[in-house]
Amino acid sequence: MSRKLKFNIFRFNPEDPNSVPHTDTFTLEETPSLTLFIALNKIREEQDPSLMFDFACRMAICGSCGMVINGRPGLACKTLTSELPDEITLMPLPVFKLVGDLAVDTGTWFRETNTKIESWIHSGQDFDPEAIEERMENDLANAIFELERCIECGCCVASCGTANMRPDFVGAFALNRIARFIMDPRDQRSDGEYFEVVGNDQGVFGCMGLLACEDVCPREIPLQDQLGILRRKMAFVGLKNLFKPKKPARERRF
Amino acid sequence: MSSVDTAIFVKPPSRASAYLDWIQMLTGAGLVLFMWSHMVLVASVNIGPNVMNTIAYFFEATYMAQVGGPIIGITMIIHFILAARKIPYTTDEQGVIWRHARMLRHTDTWLWVIQAVTAMVILIMGSIHIWTVLTDLPITAAKSAMRVQGGFWGVFYLILLPCVELHVGIGFYRIAVKWGFVKRSTRKGFHRFENIWTGVFILIGLITIIRLWTLPIAGN
Numbered sequence: 189m190s191r192k193l194k195f196n197i198f199r200f201n202p203e204d205p206n207s208v209p210h211t212d213t214f215t216l217e218e219t220p221s222l223t224l225f226i227a228l229n230k231i232r233e234e235q236d237p238s239l240m241f242d243f244a245c246r247m248a249i250c251g252s253c254g255m256v257i258n259g260r261p262g263l264a265c266k267t268l269t270s271e272l273p274d275e276i277t278l279m280p281l282p283v284f285k286l287v288g289d290l291a292v293d294t295g296t297w298f299r300e301t302n303t304k305i306e307s308w309i310h311s312g313q314d315f316d317p318e319a320i321e322e323r324m325e326n327d328l329a330n331a332i333f334e335l336e337r338c339i340e341c342g343c344c345v346a347s348c349g350t351a352n353m354r355p356d357f358v359g360a361f362a363l364n365r366i367a368r369f370i371m372d373p374r375d376q377r378s379d380g381e382y383f384e385v386v387g388n389d390q391g392v393f394g395c396m397g398l399l400a401c402e403d404v405c406p407r408e409i410p411l412q413d414q415l416g417i418l419r420r421k422m423a424f425v426g427l428k429n430l431f432k433p434k435k436p437a438r439e440r441r442f
Numbered sequence: 443m444s445s446v447d448t449a450i451f452v453k454p455p456s457r458a459s460a461y462l463d464w465i466q467m468l469t470g471a472g473l474v475l476f477m478w479s480h481m482v483l484v485a486s487v488n489i490g491p492n493v494m495n496t497i498a499y500f501f502e503a504t505y506m507a508q509v510g511g512p513i514i515g516i517t518m519i520i521h522f523i524l525a526a527r528k529i530p531y532t533t534d535e536q537g538v539i540w541r542h543a544r545m546l547r548h549t550d551t552w553l554w555v556i557q558a559v560t561a562m563v564i565l566i567m568g569s570i571h572i573w574t575v576l577t578d579l580p581i582t583a584a585k586s587a588m589r590v591q592g593g594f595w596g597v598f599y600l601i602l603l604p605c606v607e608l609h610v611g612i613g614f615y616r617i618a619v620k621w622g623f624v625k626r627s628t629r630k631g632f633h634r635f636e637n638i639w640t641g642v643f644i645l646i647g648l649i650t651i652i653r654l655w656t657l658p659i660a661g662n
Contacts, residue, residue: 259545282542349551350528352542353535384455389527393459396528397620398551399629412629416622419463423621426460 251341611640
């Protein structure tokens with residue numbers, strides 16, 4: 189016999205002056221292989237057309253459907269109801285700006301953070317569209333790809349105690365991103381330049397090691413390992429330059 | 443004459459965060475090792491009061507207690523000041539982390555909350571303990587027993603003991619994962635080891651407190 193699932197869903201529309209934050213309860217019969225993504229669509233089609241939530245790809249690639257599922261940030265499309273108890277509570281991701289109900293604006297946050305950490309390959313070389321692509325060892329390409337798999341869903345940021353308390357903390361996402369550029373031989377930034385970006389309390393030294401990011405990441409990116417490697421690397425960059433004079437802040441290269 | 447600090451207007455690059463993180467970690471690691479050694483040394487009273495007296499005498503005759511004691515006290519204060527940078531101080535931030543921890547139901551996040559709360563207890567009670575012991579040298583089993591048997595100090599240590607052991611145990615685990623000494627593959631096992639290790643130290647501490655509470659005090 190199939191289960192009757194009870195959904196407690198956060199409701200609030202910041203655009204509507206009469207809207208008050210509250211939870212609505214919906215009941216749905218469980219069907220085989222039911223994901224939260226399908227369940228939410230069913231609820232919206234059959235019970236409440238005003239329910240707001242984001243999705244695009246339904247296969248854990250686009251990172252739109254991140255939400256707090258029974259207390260833990262995760263992707264609605266990747267979560268089967270069979271993994272959950274009869275009662276399921278859905279909340280929007282904290283830290284990000286609430287659009288309405290379960291929909292949040294992760295885009296603005298990621299755009300700002302990517303700009304802050306200069307999340308692109310810094311190369312002095314002019315791009316030659318005629319030239320053959322530069323070769324890279326397969327192992328290195330795979331190692332970079334392992335970190336490149338991030339879909340910017342925001343689960344690591346929403347689960348981070350520091351990011352929740354301090355809005356200027358860049359989060360595991362950004363530190364993983366920097367770790368990826370450090371590996372990449374095409375990025376010509378020096379250790380000192382990386383240090384300037386993340387060698388501070390808004391960056392890797394702000395991380396308190398609660399590892400919720402590691403435990404919730406839907407892509408299972410090795411965040412714990414990368415954060416550890418980056419902290420050690422940046423700490424030693426600081427130590428190596430202990431008696432060297434500080435250079436003035438360099439020009440930002442956009 | 444330039445009397446205006448230009449850093450007000452253009453923030454120069456700073457390495458302070460890195461140095462402070464180093465000092466926070468090193469003072470923490472040092473205090474963890476000290477606390478575990480301290481527990482083992484005090485627990486020597488379980489073997490016999492004379493064993494504890496002999497060890498205490500050794501540390502005083504070599505002036506390690508008189509010099510080392512205040513150094514430990516200062517290290518604790520430095521560690522507190524540095525680690526407190528991460529602890530929420532405004533009620534706003536405290537509310538955020540409290541609601542966050544309750545929502546997430548995540549062990550490591552709760553462990554951090556325990557670390558932050560025990561830190562405050564240790565700062566006050568640890569300072570009182572250090573002051574009391576160091577202003578009343580030499581340390582002897584009889585004096586310690588008398589203090590514990592007075593009742594007030596017995597309860598005092600029953601509160602301080604689990605706070606310290608939890609704080610140093612969690613801190614040890616935290617340093618290991620934060621600095622990448624323990625990887626994803628070994629985290630679970632290390633966590634279990636840490637729990638058992640902390641449990642053993644709390645147990646040794648409790649046995650020691652009971653021993654001091656029941657120790658017959660000669661000459662009284």
